[in-house]
Amino acid sequence: MATYRLNVNGRQREVTTDPSTPLLWVLREDLKMTGTKYGCGVSACGACTVHVGGVATRSCVVPVSMIDDRPIVTIEGIGVDPVGRAVQNAWIDKDVVQCGYCQSGQIMSAVALLKHTPKPTDLNIDESMGGNLCRCATYVRIREAIKSAGNQLK
Amino acid sequence: MSRIRSLTLTISAVTIAYVCFVITTGTATRAEEPSAMQGLAAWQQVYSVLTHPRCINCHTATSYPQQGDDRHRHFANVVRGPANTGVPGLNCSSCHQKANADSTGVPGGHNWHLAPLSMKWQDENDRPLSSAMVCRVLKDRSKNHNLDGPGLLKHHEEEALVHWAWNPGRRPDGSMRTLPPLTHEQFVLATRQWVEAGMPCPTER
Numbered sequence: 001m002a003t004y005r006l007n008v009n010g011r012q013r014e015v016t017t018d019p020s021t022p023l024l025w026v027l028r029e030d031l032k033m034t035g036t037k038y039g040c041g042v043s044a045c046g047a048c049t050v051h052v053g054g055v056a057t058r059s060c061v062v063p064v065s066m067i068d069d070r071p072i073v074t075i076e077g078i079g080v081d082p083v084g085r086a087v088q089n090a091w092i093d094k095d096v097v098q099c100g101y102c103q104s105g106q107i108m109s110a111v112a113l114l115k116h117t118p119k120p121t122d123l124n125i126d127e128s129m130g131g132n133l134c135r136c137a138t139y140v141r142i143r144e145a146i147k148s149a150g151n152q153l154k
Numbered sequence: 155m156s157r158i159r160s161l162t163l164t165i166s167a168v169t170i171a172y173v174c175f176v177i178t179t180g181t182a183t184r185a186e187e188p189s190a191m192q193g194l195a196a197w198q199q200v201y202s203v204l205t206h207p208r209c210i211n212c213h214t215a216t217s218y219p220q221q222g223d224d225r226h227r228h229f230a231n232v233v234r235g236p237a238n239t240g241v242p243g244l245n246c247s248s249c250h251q252k253a254n255a256d257s258t259g260v261p262g263g264h265n266w267h268l269a270p271l272s273m274k275w276q277d278e279n280d281r282p283l284s285s286a287m288v289c290r291v292l293k294d295r296s297k298n299h300n301l302d303g304p305g306l307l308k309h310h311e312e313e314a315l316v317h318w319a320w321n322p323g324r325r326p327d328g329s330m331r332t333l334p335p336l337t338h339e340q341f342v343l344a345t346r347q348w349v350e351a352g353m354p355c356p357t358e359r
Contacts, residue, residue: 020257042326043249043260044230056243061258066251109243116242128243130231 004064008033009077019065023057024048026064027074035075035104039133046132049105050074056112058131075104083153084111090149098136106132110146118153120146193351197289199336199344200310204275204292205282206334208319212267215274223332225280238268254323261331263318272297289355303349310345 003016008031015030027033027050036059039047043058050059053070078084087110090096097103106129113120113128120128125143134142188196203209211220219228235241240248250266275288283291291297292306301309310316320338322331336344348354 020255022258042258046230049248055245055247057247058249061249061255061260062251063255063257066253066255066262112243113241124241127231127233127235127241130233131244131248 002065004067006064006067007069007071009073010071010080015064017064020063022060023050023052023062023064023067023072024059027059027072033074033076037101037104039102039105044131044133045102045105046109047102047105049108049132051078051108051112054112054115056109073108075108078108078111081111083114083149086149086152087111087114087145090145090152094141094145094148096138096141096145098134098138102132102134102136103138106134106138106142110142110149114146114150114153119150188347188351190351190354193348193354194356196344196347196351197354197356198285200341200348201285201288203319203334203336203341203344204288206319206332208322208331208334209316210275210282212315213269213273213275214280215271215276215278216280219268220280234268238270239266254321256324259324259326259328261318261323264314266315284358286356286358289353293353293355303353307342307345307349311342 001016002019003014004026006013006015006026008027013031015026017026017030024036024038027036028038036050037047038060039045041060043061046058048058048060049056051057051071051073052059052062052067073081079088084107087107091103091107096106109129109132113124117124117128122143125146129139129142129146204213207220207223207225211222211225214220214234217234218232219234220226221228230244232244232246233241235245240246246266246268249260251260251262252264253262254260255262273291275283275291277283282288293303295301298306317338319334322333324330334341
């Protein structure tokens with residue numbers, strides 16, 4: 001066991017856990033932040049996506065011991081970011097969500113895309129969102145919402 | 155006494171003559187350098203490592219990396235991206251960290267990325283290029299970040315991702331990933347012999 005000081009959504013949090021524990025389980029079990037979802041557990045579906053040091057990261061495969069001092073942003077904290085707020089608004093406006101299970105990961109990946117590419121092409125969206133699966137197949141509405149959010153950003 | 159002086163003079167003359175011969179012909183130096191034949195043999199050793207999955211999986215000619223000993227396309231729709239590090243939202247570092255994560259089976263190392271397309275060692279159908287072609291690509295300074303022989307040797311000796319091939323960590327099922335056919339020391343030695351032999355390349359058959 002080891003103790004880690006993590007910056008999660010701008011707050012310093014301290015957890016004591018096994019170094020090999022994936023970040024996902026630290027967020028969900030230790031910090032009780034259940035917005036980030038467990039999907040496949042092997043980084044194949046994207047449901048567990050959070051931002052670590054500004055990079056969309058599959059939290060189910062990254063041990064907490066490898067986070068170091070990089071700030072973590074989860075779905076609970078993305079709304080305070082202007083891009084995150086624009087994406088959340090577009091998600092509501094386009095009524096993207098069906099069952100909703102994958103959507104926190106979808107939003108985190110979409111925000112990462114728009115921060116680098118504010119006006120993404122269809123190819124940009126296909127490539128950046130290709131690792132986020134949705135069994136309800138909301139992909140068409142996700143694409144619309146990403147473009148809509150991009151258009152709202154200055 | 156005069157016989158001793160005569161013998162000394164004779165030995166000195168022979169020594170001077172030998173030194174002059176060596177300087178003008180380079181015989182002694184050549185004897186220490188690997189021949190072109192030895193260089194080609196060393197290259198084949200190097201090639202056997204470069205085309206092992208731990209190395210060639212990230213030297214693709216396509217828009218994606220490969221994984222596994224069967225060199226299948228990387229799962230999760232991972233793509234190369236403009237800087238060979240994936241794309242925003244799906245970067246290499248979205249999963250691959252600074253070291254292997256043996257608890258989750260994800261390999262990692264410093265600056266995890268694909269080799270640039272200029273350093274592809276496969277064709278577009280994911281077949282490894284021939285020994286002659288990889289040899290030419292490897293030593294082409296317009297394609298290899300302007301590395302000369304000593305630079306290539308240093309790269310093979312010190313680059314973190316080269317070292318990773320001999321410390322590839324565990325697969326998600328807990329088993330160890332396979333290693334290249336030579337040890338890292340043997341690989342560096344073979345590279346050194348190839349470089350010292352003038353980096354000869356096999357001719358295309």
